[in-house]
Amino acid sequence: MQRALPLGLQRNNGDQQLALFNGHYDNTCYLPLLGFVSFNDEAEQYLFTALLRPGNSPDKRCAVGILKRVIALLRSGFPKATLRIRLDAGFASPEIYDYLDAEGVEYVVAMPKNSVLQRRARRSLGRASRLSRESGESERVYTETQYAARSWSHKRRVIIKAEVTRHPGRKPKKNPRFVVTNLDQSPRWVYEKVYCKRGDVENRIKELQHGLEIDRTSCSRFFANQLRVLMTAAAYVLMQELRLQAARTSLARAQVWTLRDSLLKIGARVAASVRRLVLHLPTSFPFLDPWGKIATRLGAQLA
16 A cells, blocks of 8 residues: 555645645645555556545555455455555554554565664665675665564564665665565565565556546545546546456556557547447557457457
8 A cells, every 4th residue: 555646736716625735745735545456466456445635644544444444355355365465654653563463464564764773774784885895786685673663562573675776976875774574584585575566556656647647636625636536546447457458469568648549549430320339440540459359358349
């Protein structure tokens, strides 16, 4: 589950209700919450929630309620499945950890830096710096520690990625990262094979913003803007279904804007009769083959 990038304002009839100043983003905005679910090693990540929140909302606001609902639904539909929750650093809180522990689900949650964890990462950062000097490349060392903040009910496993990055013309930069988890696998595996997959979710958010303009929150009332967000989310689910039906075609992994330009924004002549609708596509249409395969998979008949 991810905090989406803040939805900016597109003013229409005055200020938007509950669009408030957010100090982190230094802007007046809404702070939406988006959730995606994936199955095993499938490439597709399915959007299951798109919640609009006031711009000054704490990052964890509504998170436990959404998790309760989706976990119950997933267990009902997939009773034998192992559930794994991946959250970004905004959700690092004892309430969420305690809930996930009580539910018995696997979790990987990014955690903000603090002086204690940075001190524990110091030796690994020194090793990464040495490796980076020898190789002339960016290097990273993975380790772990048992850690508990004062507000935590008990110690938890924290994965440490001690990274030193190098870029041409710049000084090497130390970049320690921390992830709280209840997984037993090696620190490197947990970070690279599980946590790093959250980066692809950022691409789904970009699709929502740039492909379907989920940030067009131009209504003056908060719930009207929430409805706009839900309608955009529904449109995205339909676009995801098109992408699934495009399997084994040139559009199998196409982004939303490519699907729109290739499959929907085309000229066609519609012939209607009592029994059927016939679409006559341009003879020079370059995506005729994937369009036909997707159409037949959705129930159409080709002439």
